[in-house]
Amino acid sequence: MLFGALLMLLTTQLASAQARQEYVLDTNWKFTKGDVPDAARPNFNDKSWQTVTLPHDWAIYGPFDGNNDLQAVKIEQNNEQKATLKAGRTGGLPFIGTGWYRRPLAVPGFGAGKRAVLLFDGAMSNAHVFVNGREVGSWPYGYNSFFFDITSFLEPGSNNTLAVRLQNQPEASRWYPGAGLYRNVHLIVTNDVHIPVWGTYLTTPEITADYAKVKLRTKVEAPTRTGSANLRLQTEIRDAAGQVVATASTPLLATDGQEFEQNLVVKSPKLWSPETPALYTAHSRLFAGEELRDEYTTRFGIRSFRFEPTKGFSLNGQPRQFKGVCNHHDLGPLGAAINVAALRRQLTLLKEMGCDAIRTSHNMPAPELVSLCDEMGFMLMVESFDEWKTPKVKNGYSQYFDQWAEKDLVNMVHRDRNHPSVIMWSIGNEVPDQSMPGGNKLAKQLQDIVHREDPTRPVTAGMDRIDDAIKNNFASVLDIPGFNYKPHRYEEAYSKLPQGFLLGSETASTVSSRGVYKFPVVKAKDKKYPDNQSSSYDLEVCNWSQTPDEEFVKQDDLPYMLGEFVWTGFDYLGEPTPYDESWPSHSSYFGILDLAGMPKDRFYLYRARWNSVSPTLHLLPHWTWPGREGQITPVYCYTSYPSAELFVNGKSQGRQTKSTTGTPQERYRLMWNDVKYEPGTIKVVAYDAQGKAVGEEEVKTAGKPHHIKLVADRTTLTANGQDLAYVTARVEDAQGNLCPEATNELQFAVSGAGRFRAAANGNAASLELFHVPRMKAFQGQVVAIVQTTDKAGPAQLKVTGKGLKSAVVSLTTK
Numbered sequence: 133m134l135f136g137a138l139l140m141l142l143t144t145q146l147a148s149a150q151a152r153q154e155y156v157l158d159t160n161w162k163f164t165k166g167d168v169p170d171a172a173r174p175n176f177n178d179k180s181w182q183t184v185t186l187p188h189d190w191a192i193y194g195p196f197d198g199n200n201d202l203q204a205v206k207i208e209q210n211n212e213q214k215a216t217l218k219a220g221r222t223g224g225l226p227f228i229g230t231g232w233y234r235r236p237l238a239v240p241g242f243g244a245g246k247r248a249v250l251l252f253d254g255a256m257s258n259a260h261v262f263v264n265g266r267e268v269g270s271w272p273y274g275y276n277s278f279f280f281d282i283t284s285f286l287e288p289g290s291n292n293t294l295a296v297r298l299q300n301q302p303e304a305s306r307w308y309p310g311a312g313l314y315r316n317v318h319l320i321v322t323n324d325v326h327i328p329v330w331g332t333y334l335t336t337p338e339i340t341a342d343y344a345k346v347k348l349r350t351k352v353e354a355p356t357r358t359g360s361a362n363l364r365l366q367t368e369i370r371d372a373a374g375q376v377v378a379t380a381s382t383p384l385l386a387t388d389g390q391e392f393e394q395n396l397v398v399k400s401p402k403l404w405s406p407e408t409p410a411l412y413t414a415h416s417r418l419f420a421g422e423e424l425r426d427e428y429t430t431r432f433g434i435r436s437f438r439f440e441p442t443k444g445f446s447l448n449g450q451p452r453q454f455k456g457v458c459n460h461h462d463l464g465p466l467g468a469a470i471n472v473a474a475l476r477r478q479l480t481l482l483k484e485m486g487c488d489a490i491r492t493s494h495n496m497p498a499p500e501l502v503s504l505c506d507e508m509g510f511m512l513m514v515e516s517f518d519e520w521k522t523p524k525v526k527n528g529y530s531q532y533f534d535q536w537a538e539k540d541l542v543n544m545v546h547r548d549r550n551h552p553s554v555i556m557w558s559i560g561n562e563v564p565d566q567s568m569p570g571g572n573k574l575a576k577q578l579q580d581i582v583h584r585e586d587p588t589r590p591v592t593a594g595m596d597r598i599d600d601a602i603k604n605n606f607a608s609v610l611d612i613p614g615f616n617y618k619p620h621r622y623e624e625a626y627s628k629l630p631q632g633f634l635l636g637s638e639t640a641s642t643v644s645s646r647g648v649y650k651f652p653v654v655k656a657k658d659k660k661y662p663d664n665q666s667s668s669y670d671l672e673v674c675n676w677s678q679t680p681d682e683e684f685v686k687q688d689d690l691p692y693m694l695g696e697f698v699w700t701g702f703d704y705l706g707e708p709t710p711y712d713e714s715w716p717s718h719s720s721y722f723g724i725l726d727l728a729g730m731p732k733d734r735f736y737l738y739r740a741r742w743n744s745v746s747p748t749l750h751l752l753p754h755w756t757w758p759g760r761e762g763q764i765t766p767v768y769c770y771t772s773y774p775s776a777e778l779f780v781n782g783k784s785q786g787r788q789t790k791s792t793t794g795t796p797q798e799r800y801r802l803m804w805n806d807v808k809y810e811p812g813t814i815k816v817v818a819y820d821a822q823g824k825a826v827g828e829e830e831v832k833t834a835g836k837p838h839h840i841k842l843v844a845d846r847t848t849l850t851a852n853g854q855d856l857a858y859v860t861a862r863v864e865d866a867q868g869n870l871c872p873e874a875t876n877e878l879q880f881a882v883s884g885a886g887r888f889r890a891a892a893n894g895n896a897a898s899l900e901l902f903h904v905p906r907m908k909a910f911q912g913q914v915v916a917i918v919q920t921t922d923k924a925g926p927a928q929l930k931v932t933g934k935g936l937k938s939a940v941v942s943l944t945t946k
Contacts, residue, residue: 143405145308151417151427152326153241157294157317157907165190167230167297172262174293178234183874185853191227191311192467193946195900198715202943203303205525205564209562209596210709211675220718223308223705224899225467227256231298233313237263237292239321247322250285251279251329253315253499255298256468262295272299272532275311275495276463276540279329285496303526306518307460308705308722310468315498323575325363325420326725327355327428333768334432339448339847344401344434350392352384363425365392367416377412403448404433404552406488409509413551416824422516433506433552439590439612440544441632445694447511453687454511454695455742456489457482458638460704461497465897465902465917467705473856477845479508481725482701486742491637491697493594494518494561496544505553513592513637513697514548515558516541520574520623522564538581545585550600557582558637560593562616562847567600575609594637595778596676615640617677619686626692636687636696641677643710643721646732647872647911649753653766653805656680658710664708664717664897668733669753669768671797674709681796700739703727708896718895722882725896728915729858736770741800748772749818749829754872756834757809765809769802773818773826778804781812787819800945835865837874839937849883851924851945856917863912863930874912876933880905882918883946886927889919909933919943 162181169177198219206215206941239248250261250268257274263285270279286292300311320329331351350365363384370374402410411433418426437447445452461713463474475498482490489511492501496516505512518538523530541559547552559578565571579591591612598618601607602625613629614637615622622634627909643666650659650667659672666672673679687693703723711717719727724734736750750770753813757765767785769776775789788802797803800817815830841862849855863874880887884903890902893910900907907914918929924946934936 133217151323152426153321155240155319155397157235157237157319161186161188161313162234163188163190163231163312165229165231168232169230171234171297172267172295173265174291176234178738179904180838181232187314187316187469187471188312189310189314189467189469190231191225192465192469192842193903194225194901196224196716196718197226197511198224201228201302203525205303207525208564209676216713218371218712218717220708221706221712222305223309224715224718225308225705227311228300228302228307231299233298235320237287237294238288238290239292239319239413241321243285245324247281247283247326249279249281249320249322249329250294251318251320252313253277253317253470254496254748255296256300256310256312256314256414257266257304257403258301259297260297262297265291272536273529273540276543277315277496277499278543279369283664291819293737296878299871301527304528305706306525307707308462308468310462312469313472323425325352325418327351327416327418327425327839328353332416332428332430332550334430334550336432338435339401339434342400344398346378346396346398346414346432346434347660348392348394348396348430350394350416350428352390352392352418354390362421364419365394365416365576366592367394367396367414369396369398369673370415374412394676398434401434402436404506405447406511409507411506418500430550431503431506435552436533439633439694442692444633444692452695453693454489454635454697455487455489456491456511456513456695457701458491458493458697458699459701460515461495462664462705464702464705464729465892467928469501471854471856472504472901473854474498475501475504476508477856477858478702478727479504479510480845481729481731482510482706483508484722484743485731485739485792486744487701487738488742489513489695490701491558491696493638496540499547501553502548502553505749506551508741510553511555511838512551512553513556513558513563514544514554517560517563520560520563520565522568523608524564537578541578541581542585545582549589552808553762556589556612557586558589558593558891559591560612560919561638562594562596563588563735564597566595566597566604566606572605572609578703578759579610592635593635594675596664598625609865614638619678619683622686622690622693626690634692635694638698638699639678639683640680640700641674641709641722642679642734643672643674644668644732644734645721645724645756645896646730647913651763651765660710660714664711665720669766670734670737678732679796684741684800692731700723701725702729703894703896711896716899717897718899721896727894727896728894730860730913730915731772733768737800740770740772742770747818747827749776749816749827751814751816751829751831754834754870755801755809755812755814755831756872760809761811762808764805765807767804767814767818768805769818771802771818774821776802778807779815779817780807781810826892828855832867832869834869834871835867837863837876837936838866839864840931840933840939841868842880842939842941843932844941844943847941847943849920849943851920851922851944853920853922855920855945856889857886857943859918859929859931861909861914861916861939862907863933863936871912872910876936877908878914878931878933880916881930881932882927883930884927886918886929887921888929889917891916918943
């Protein structure tokens with residue numbers, strides 16, 4: 133009896149192993165920049181090409197040059213009246229041109245009765261895919277995921293060759309797009325009767341405290357109609373602990389066509405939210421008679437949400453506003469090449485700030501980001517396009533729109549519609565079609581496509597041309613009217629539109645450089661300085677944008693506001709406003725965190741408002757100002773407490789309380805605008821609503837640079853060749869105070885089971901290469917990134933600098 137059970141278990145396991153196999157094609161790639169005739173041929177000699185591992189961004193290694201993608205353009209979104217030369221608009225990196233990738237393609241288990249599919253998570257851009265010298269297919273949009281069935285292109289055995297040609301055009305982007313196979317490539321081998329890529333669609337149409345109804349639709353592909361006969365789908369739903377909580381076994385009826393529908397019930401469901409990101413998994417097994425033909429897993433969450441006129445947004449019955457940021461897709465010094473550890477670090481920092489939502493501006497995200505948002509608890513606005521028919525840049529998406537827009541939307545929705553983190557879809561950002569005849573019809577066509585593929589989520593778009601959008605019935609078409617940088621006109625838009633709510637789809641665009649402070653301290657638009665930096669007093673904005681506080685007022689005072697998505701969570705490569713005509717600036721100043729992921733002062737302004745779990749108390753500026761003795765040096769405090777008292781060298785500068793009737797800044801910041809600088813210590817004591825002293829923070833004048841201090845975000849890593857530790861190197865004085873103006877060049881050396889991956893200092897005007905193991909500190913700090921190998925063991929990062937005591941941090945890889 134026991135032997136029979138073991139034999140049945142072994143048979144089931146073998147059948148399971150043969151039903152579906154998926155491989156990530158990350159190694160053994162050859163790459164060359166430039167177009168190469170016959171590079172798709174199987175017998176082409178690529179031995180002289182560079183050996184690379186995916187994901188790979190060929191352009192991030194530089195060098196920086198202001199002539200890379202020099203654009204003479206009038207940016208209408210920025211209210212520009214004439215064209216000017218933009219040097220760093222797309223990051224000043226060499227991403228333009230053609231690149232080729234090749235690798236041998238073994239297809240284990242492939243043969244008669246099998247199918248093989250190549251799935252690309254994204255390829256930048258104009259991808260043409262070849263197997264054994266024959267073109268399988270193409271996909272122009274670099275941000276989207278796509279797949280091709282390569283069954284008929286394969287030859288028996290392992291002597292197959294995969295080649296991919298990519299080409300980036302000049303003037304095709306408004307930010308750094310990256311280059312190459314910058315996201316993962318998958319090989320999927322199934323039986324000929326199988327569930328296709330993105331073949332399930334799961335919804336939760338009814339949710340109560342006692343139960344949740346789960347509706348699962350599963351497509352089946354078979355070589356012939358008769359191949360679909362006698363099929364049965366067996367599904368188990370498991371909770372996060374792996375316990376089976378619901379089951380269903382369903383035969384495929386003739387009336388079903390090529391799709392199963394299963395309705396299951398989960399009792400006492402755990403609801404997904406940013407605070408409790410509970411996940412379930414539907415494990416489906418497809419049988420033909422008693423033979424297992426395929427297996428497919430669908431991860432999902434159980435949650436409900438509503439958008440209601442005058443009331444706004446609620447999740448699981450609880451009203452809330454989106455505390456969101458917009459993020460571009462690059463990972464700073466890593467470029468566009470996707471890395472899960474880097475994404476997880478970004479999300480960890482955003483979670484600490486109190487952020488609960490992300491807009492994937494202005495394109496489809498990597499699938500890894502969507503999965504991490506499921507796991508870590510972030511609501512997503514998944515965005516599709518920055519351009520429709522009317523171009524913003526010479527070679528933008530407008531050239532593909534007519535032929536590809538529907539295909540791109542279908543892939544976007546099919547890939548991500550089972551994810552609980554995805555709350556809404558965006559069909560566009562600041563598209564000039566808002567102002568064009570028929571623009572509203574285009575918006576409805578695109579929205580209808582999304583509704584057809586997923587009726588459960590609303591559609592929005594980021595609109596900047598508010599007068600045209602309202603007048604042309606563009607805004608009224610959308611499920612959710614999203615406005616970019618229009619807090620002063622929310623009331624007007626609300627009165628003219630039928631939806632009954634509004635979204636701040638892109639807000640603030642405040643500019644600052646981490647740790648840089650300019651005097652006098654005044655609100656300013658398009659302010660520029662000789663050093664190509666912006667002040668971290670958080671009062672400098674663009675001609676079209678606002679300080680954070682001006683948006684806060686409207687979000688707090690207008691009950692129909694759904695929340696906001698701040699531009700941006702992190703600095704990104706390209707778009708160095710207000711210095712886009714002033715090389716060497718080549719990365720943004722908009723981020724709440726800088727390009728290295730170090731928080732700017734603004735991080736604490738948002739944290740004070742958004743993080744309801746932990747109190748915030750933060751002082752600015754630094755207090756090391758030789759030569760400013762006796763001069764006015766304002767001190768700001770960003771805090772979640774209502775009031776605080778400032779002391780300079782023990783002398784009180786008075787107590788400030790947030791005002792509900794003053795300026796937006798007086799409502800959300802505590803400010804001592806008349807403080808005169810004297811070396812020593814500034815200290816702030818915070819008081820709660822009852823007037824009790826509950827916290828204090830102090831900043832001291834720093835002495836001369838003395839030593840390096842290392843702070844690692846993690847010290848235990850996974851030895852998978854991809855995991856990362858981010859180590860912040862601080863230049864400190866002998867007493868351990870940060871030297872806030874230090875620019876010492878630091879050298880990085882990694883030994884043991886790790887390697888130096890990159891460094892960044894957050895200086896938008898620095899041309900130092902990220903992958904070279906040395907970099908100057910910017911405002912006293914620089915971040916070094918250590919990457920694991922595929923061998924476990926200890927690793928060490930040693931950081932040295934001339935005239936400084938060196939430092940070492942120890943890491944463990946398992």
